[in-house]
Amino acid sequence: MSPSLLHINNYTTYLEVYNPHDYTYTLPMNTLLGRITHTPYQMHSCLLSDTSREYSSLSSQRHILNTIDLEQKPSATSHTIDKLITHIKNVQHKQKLRSILQQHMKIFDISQVTQANTHIQHTINTGDSLPISSRPYPRTIEQRRELQAEIQKMAQTNQICPSNSPWSSPVIIHKKKDGGIRCLVDYRKLNSVTKKDCFPQPTTEELLHRLGGHRFYTKLDLK
DSSP: OOOOOOOTTTBBBBOOOOOOOSOOOOOOOOOOOOOOOOOOOOOEEEEEESSSSSSEEEEEEEEEEEEEOOOOOHHHHHHHHHHHTTTTHHHHHHHHHHHHHHTTTGGGGOOOOOOOOOOOOOOOOOOOOOOOOOOOOOHHHHHHHHHHHHHHHHHHHOOOOOOOSBBBBBBEEEEOOOOOOOEEEEOOHHHHOOOOOOOOOOOOHHHHHHHTHHHHHOOOOOO
16 A cells, blocks of 8 residues: 545545565455645645757756745534533633643544443343343335334444344334424333343432532533
8 A cells, every 4th residue: 555645524434455476355344544744734735837949958947935824714613512512601611621622623523423342241130030022113205214214323333233132112203394204112011021220329418518619510411
């Protein structure tokens, strides 16, 4: 793989890889092919123009060095961060918070689906209850098409995977404000046989006492 200038869109790009051997080689998934570094926003270009139409010596050529300042275009993620801090009136506080959020800009990039790599196996304690398998809710042809497209999209991004479990819960389609759909699962029957975990839950008074005296509060939307 030769050094190249790449155009990256939504953390995705294309590479040309050459196989110098006469046999086929398969690259496993997550193979490290190289490292990417950002080019500076100030680039230099050197243009050579011949003034006398003579190429006998370098003295007949004039070297023109132009400096091109490329204006950095604000990304969609930058607009998202700006919207999150519009309610802050103090200019100094807003700039300080914007600087912190921009250091972790990838967290606020919702242009593509991301996932956390973990090896934790989640288990639900249902005791000695028999598996519950619920039938899907009836839907129109258009709703089935939308649901199938959403399922394929989530499968391609590894959010879900095929399952042959004897447990099954129906899916609920919720329309979002932008016209898209959100897939929800009706786990009410599963919850009815799930053994609840016991852990200390703080009271409302204790939570209010912990929040007292603070000026900034954060919340995390795991969209």
